Amino acid sequence: MRFIINGQSVERALDARTSLLDLLRDHLHLTGTKKGCNQGACGACTVLVEGERINACLALAVQYQERPITTIEGLGEEVALHPLQRAFIEHDGFQCGYCTPGQICSAVGMMAEAGRGVPSAVTADLDGDSVDLTHDELRERMSGNLCRCGAHNGIIEAIQAAMAPAPAQAAPVKEDAR
Amino acid sequence: MSLIRDAIDAVRRLVPEALPGALPSEAPPDPLIDARRVIGTPLSRVDGPLKVAGKARFAAEVPLDGLVYAALRYSAVARGRIAVLDTAAAEAAPGVLLVMTHRNAPRLSPPPLMMADPRGAAASSLPVMQDATIRWNGEPVALVVAATQEQAEHAASLIRIDYEAEAAALSFDAAKPHAAPPGDILGEPTTIKVGDAEAAVAGAAFRVDRIYRTPRHNHCAIEPHAVTVAWEGDSLTIHDATQMVHLTRSTMAAVFGIAEEQVRVLSPFVGGGFGNKAVWNHHVLAAAAARMVNRPVRLALSREGVFRATGGRTLTEQRVALGAKADGTLAGLIHSGVTGITSHNQCPEQFSFPARHLYAADSFLITQSAVELDMVANTFMRAPGESIGTFALESAIDELAETMGLDPVELRRRLEPERDPTSGLAFSSRHLVEAYRRGAERFGWDRRNPTPRARRDGDWLIGQGVATATYPYYRMPGGEARIRLRADGHAVVQMAAHEMGMGTATVQAQQAAERLGLPVERVTFEYGDSALPRGTLAGGSSQSASIAAAVAAAQAVLVEQLLRLAGNDSPLAGLKPAEVEARDGGxxxxxxxxxCESYASILRRAGQDELVAEAAAPPPAETQAYSMHSYGAQFCELRVNAVTGETRVTRWVGSFNTGRILNPKTAASQFRGGIIMGLGLALTEETLFDERTGRIMNPSLADYHVPVHLDVPEIDVIWNDIPDPHSPLGLHGIGEIGITGVGAAVANAVHNATGIRVRELPITLDKLL
Structure with a gap:
């Protein structure tokens, strides 16, 4: 079977029962994607397939041949982190770090969903072209990613910070406007 | 005999020799008690880049050549014997290398029990897979090793097992009449009796006498337990997720009958522990299987396996009776009750601890007893005892305040003791009233409407509640640290401590940098490996104090060595250790x-690349001289839907007194983390135990409800930051205090919102309709 993971093509002969999660962790040693429950309840295994977030534990690898898959390793490396990864560090959006890759991948997919106008359970306007990611929207949309250390506040702050325009790109603030 | 009792005895033996003629209370404060060069700065986690990039390698992620995978089968009855065991189909399944049951498992010694044996890390002392006897529903009865995880799990499902079930003790209510006091409660007396509290309560002007119930809980760390093990001859390497690397080493050595030096335990990252990551059956089974197949083995528990083969917090039934005089002081305080334990563990769930230290009263009756049930060993879970003991006690205080028509904060102020009310010791550092003052101001408590069901916004009833948080200060004996000071001005500080998300890697580098007078960038803290100097367990919020004391001891040795090395050509010539301080890299x-002279200069002149100093921490004498606890005030605002009974917490202020804070960024996360786990305890969490079968019925994160993002409001945490003059660096550990008081603050706010007093956790919708 041929897979496209983080822009690279890999081939593996696999047991048809192998989940996408076990392919990543056990066969490709991409262990950034975590196994927290193996039944779609915790979100630790969240990866992006064609930009959409899925639980890799509920996906059979065989279904995802030839489709671009992005894992945390493909989002950014330690020396060249994705802005969301940097924001998680700055806002202490994790403690033990086990749910973190899933939270970050989920947040990337979540922001894209909101940009496409996909409503959530707390969205008032179901017909909008895009969704304003309020505090409640963010919390609702990230509720599929469990965190037991209790980094929830930091996670939401990190996502808000990553969504905000970077200070360098923001319009210069005039002295008298402060 | 518990570890804590051992520590107390060790202190009593050692202190007179260590400090002839001096009481521990006369020990001078740590000279760094007010240092704020590195300590107190909001340093981001040093392991952050690894964790956000997915490169932090956890126990189930260590690659080894020839690695094979294990899966477990769990018993389906609570008590009895395996009558039929047919493994033929499993053995014939593709990829299978081994089916291990009690019939072919190697003969092994029972694991030494945590808190009972000084070597012990095991949460249960039962022998592991040594006979056909079943002792709890969910006990591992077979293990399969195969080339892949899929093959192992499939083969495990093919094993046929029938049981001869026997009558089991499963009903808490049925067992209660037979409840008996344990020998001690973590080294403390089971019962404290001062005066005649029953008579005092009965005769008091204002009385509250209530029963509170709390259910079983599970830790639910997002990383399930896992080990990757490998033998080389008679030497065993365990890549583990553990809160106690050295005790795991000694436990495994005892089980396999080998020397401790033949076992190495590595645990650089732990994906959450909360008390649960001790030695359970899977450690022993994986190592036994690896020996049988002569290959490295990985055994990662499934989420269901975590619920079946590792225990959680036990259930309690507690009575709190308060009798108050007209002036608002207490004539009598009673806190008693029963917990469920097993015959094979030592974890009494010390719910009666908070009442021993919190309030002044003329008389006390504080006692707890336990019943033995046939269940997986219950174990320590974040603030064991204090989390649920404060639910009962602090709910009762709120009920008393209501009975008396007093503000609950004011009532607590009137009950503030001058000395520890049951031990008579002086408090080392209390400042609870100050925490209440600051918290109340931040929260706007003075604007609260004390009348229940008086504030409403549409269908939502709004309420506010408050409760006291408290957790002891512990420092574990036996910790050792090594400092390797290099001529390039970098220091590596080593101790086999644990990083489960508390911030150990970051904060311990900070405090060591302060101690050594180095920039934090030039200090590395190495931990999580039994090859390093002896670490103490990460539990009881003790680790930071334990490490700080060991590092201080090692630094004192280092200073002596440096002065000796510096010699007569140094500006430091002739100075004694007490006359110098570490500063500016020297x-x-x-x-x-x-x-001054820099470390680099001293080492270069002596022609040395490195200087190594190692020392053990002195015994924790401070805990014998003082009543040492952390305190806090938890303020909650919530909404209860008048139609559905749904409770949503909307606002929270936690105001703490926990000595000084080493890193405000990671500390805030620890406080918040505790509070959030407390929200689960208050509103959603309950391990459902079927008392007919002993089966846990919700062994999944879909059915055991931990708080999710939408359940968590913005949580405001503040702290007094007043150093405790009697602890290393003036600090108290803060991993557990956050969860204490939360259940009561929520319950009290629910009462303020609805007029309904819920005395049984969790506060689910059905209890509010």
């Missing part, structure tokens, strides 16, 4: 800051 004369 040592300086305290009375003349111009007399």
């Amino acid at each position: 040592l300086c004369y305290r009375d003349d800051p111009r007399r």
Whole structure:
């Protein structure tokens, strides 16, 4: 079977029962994607397939041949982190770090969903072209990613910070406007 | 005999020799008690880049050549014997290398029990897979090793097992009449009796006498337990997720009958512990299987396996009776009750601890007893005892305040003791009233409407509640640290401590940098490996104090070595250790800051690349001289839907007194983390135990409800930051205090919102309709 993971093509002969999660962790040693429950309840295994977030534990690898898959390793490396990864560090959006890759991948997919106008359970306007990611929207949309250390506040702050325009790109603030 | 009792005895033996003629209370404060160069700065986690990039390698992620995978089968009855065991189909399944049951498992010694044996890390002392006897529903009865995880799990499902079930003790209510006091409660007396509290309560002007119930809980760390093990001859390497690397080493050595030096335990990252990551059956089974197949083995528990083969917090039934005089002081305080334990563990769930230290009263009756049930060993879970003990006690205080028509904060102020009310010891550092004052101001408590069901916004009833948080200060004996000071001015500080998300890697580098007078960038803290100097367990919020004391001891040795090495050509010539301080990358004369020499200069002149100093921490004498606890005030605002009974917490202020804070960024996360786990305890969490079968019925994160993002409001945490003059660096550990008081603050706010007093956790919708 041929897979496209983080822009690279890999081939593996696999047991048809192998989940996408076990392919990543056990066969490709991409262990950034975590196994927290193996039944779609915790979100630790969240990866992006064609930009959409899925639980890799509920996906059979065989279904995802030839489709671009992005894992945390493909989002950014330690020396060249994705802005969301940097924001998680700055806002202490994790403690033990086990749910973190899933939270970050989920947040990337979540922001894209909101940009496409996909409503959530707390969205008032179901017909909008895009969704304003309020505090409640963010919390609702990230509720599929469990965190037991209790980094929830930091996670939401990190996502808000990553969504905000970077200070360098923001319009210069005039002295008298402060 | 518990570890804590051992520690107390060790202190009593050692202190007179260590400090002839001196009481521990006369020990001078740590000279760094007010240092704020590195300590107190909001440093981001040093392991952050690894964790956010997915490169932090956890126990189930260590690659080894020839690695094979294990899966477990769990018993389906609570008590009895395996009558039929047919493994033929499993053995014939593709990829299978081994089916291990009690019939072919190697003969092994029972694991030494945590808190009972000084070597022990095991949460249960039962022998592991040594006979056909079943002792709890969910006990591992077979293990399969195969080339892949899929093959192992499939083969495990093919094993046929029938049981001869026997009558089991499963009903808490049925067992209660037979409840008996344990020998001690973590080294403390089971019962404290001062005066006649029953008579005092009965005769008091204002009385509250209530029963509170709390259910079983599970830790639910997002990383399930896992080990990757490998034998080389008679030497065993365990890549583990553990809160106690050295105790795991000694436990496994005892089980396999080998020397401790033949076992190495590595645990650089732990994906959450909360008390649960001790030695359970899977450690022993994986190592036994690896020996049988002569290959490295990985055994990662499934989420269901975590619920079946590792225990959680036990259930309690507690009575709190308060009798108050007209002036608002207490004539009598009673806190008693029963917990469920097993015959094979030592974890009494010390719910009665908070009442021993919190309030002044003329008389006390504090006692707890336990019943033995046939269940997986219950174990320590974040603030064991204090989390649920404060639910009962602090709910009762709120009920008393209501009975008396007093503000609950004011009532607590009137009950504030001058000394520890049951031990008579002086408090080392309390400042609870100050925490209440600051918290109330931040929260706007003075604007609260004390009348229940008086504030409403549409269908939502709004309420506010408050409760006290409290957790003891512990420092574990036996910790050792090593400092490797290099000529390039970098220091590596080593101790086999644990990083489960508390911030150990970051904060311990900070405090060591402060101690050594180095920039934090030039200090590395190495931990999580039994090859390093002996670490103490990460539990009881003790680790930071334990490490700080060991590092201080090692630094004192280092200073002696440096002065000896510096010799007569140094500006430090002739100075004694007490006359110098570490500063600016070297040592300086305290009375003349111009007399300095850098570490680099001292080492270069001596022609040394490195200087190594190692020392053990002194015994925790401070805990014998003082009543040492952390305190806090938890303020909650919530909404209860008048139609559905749904409770949503909307606002939270936690105001704490926990000595000084080493890193405000990671500390805030620890406080918040505790509070959030407390929200689960208050509103959603309950391990459902079927009392007919002993089966846990919700062994999944879909059915055991931990708080999710939408359940968590913005949580405001503040702290007094007043150093405790009697602890290393003036600090208290803060991993557990956050969860304490939360259940009561929520319950009290629910009462304020609805007029309904819920005395049984969790506060689910059905209890509010």
